[in-house]
Amino acid sequence: EVQLVESGGGLVQPGGSLRLSCVGSGFTFxxxxxxxxxxxxxxxxEWVSLISLSGAAIYYADSVKGRFTVSRDNSRSTMYLQMxxxxxxxxxxxxxxxxxxFGGPGFDPWGxxxxxxxxx
Amino acid sequence: xxxxxxxxxxxxxxxxxxxxxxxxxxxxxxxxxVYWYHQVSGAAPKIxxxxxxxxxxxxxxxxxxxxxxxxxxxxISGLRSEDEGDYYCAAWDDSLTGWVFGGGTKVTVx
Numbered sequence: 001e002v003q004l005v006e007s008g009g010g011l012v013q014p015g016g017s018l019r020l021s022c023v024g025s026g027f028t029f030x031x032x033x034x035x036x037x038x039x040x041x042x043x044x045x046e047w048v049s050l051i052s053l054s055g056a057a058i059y060y061a062d063s064v065k066g067r068f069t070v071s072r073d074n075s076r077s078t079m080y081l082q083m084x085x086x087x088x089x090x091x092x093x094x095x096x097x098x099x100x101x102f103g104g105p106g107f108d109p110w111g112x113x114x115x116x117x118x119x120x
Numbered sequence: 121x122x123x124x125x126x127x128x129x130x131x132x133x134x135x136x137x138x139x140x141x142x143x144x145x146x147x148x149x150x151x152x153x154v155y156w157y158h159q160v161s162g163a164a165p166k167i168x169x170x171x172x173x174x175x176x177x178x179x180x181x182x183x184x185x186x187x188x189x190x191x192x193x194x195x196i197s198g199l200r201s202e203d204e205g206d207y208y209c210a211a212w213d214d215s216l217t218g219w220v221f222g223g224g225t226k227v228t229v230x
Binding site: 035044045046047050059060061062095100102103104105106107108109110111112113 | 221
């Protein structure tokens with residue numbers, strides 16, 4: 001069974017940093033692009049970042065560009081999201097998802113998410 | 121303001137057919153595939169349609185998808201209580217170089 005488990009969320013002050021992890025199991029991790037998405041409580045879904053199989057190609061939403069850094073360690077079947085200069089508006093549940101390469105089979109599946117709260 | 125436009129709500133009685141629209145532009149839906157996700161309150165979203173009209177394994181054939189020009193649609197026939205929740209459309213946007221989502225449509229089974 002394909003599983004994704006996010007961790008690293010928590011409470012942080014504005015301007016602070018946090019690093020999220022996403023561990024994949026049940027599939028060959030290094031043969032899939034991986035994606036971070038987020039959802040503000042009570043609001044819709046927002047794409048955050050996409051990383052290719054090897055990590056050579058990376059894309060970010062404008063809202064996080066220059067502040068967030070995505071990376072992956074295929075030997076550990078893990079993707080990371082380093083979040084710096086955090087803002088109150090970054091408060092959300094962060095999901096990782098398998099896939100996301102354009103034209104592919106979509107984000108499938110998603111992890112259960114980890115909550116990031118940015119507050120003074 | 122979402123890049124893709126969806127109606128905020130849709131409803132139907134059990135057994136009825138419900139259709140959800142998703143409108144975009146030539147940069148996203150007009151030039152790329154559309155994907156649909158279903159989210160039940162508090163849970164992780166699940167994919168119900170990919171590449172416009174392809175059903176993932178395990179998704180009931182009551183779900184169907186279509187795309188024409190810069191718009192797409194997800195239809196649910198034979199509506200059931202477990203179909204309730206929020207449905208989101210998504211597409212790659214060539215101008216923004218990223219994925220864009222609709223604001224979501226809340227489906228209620230009356």
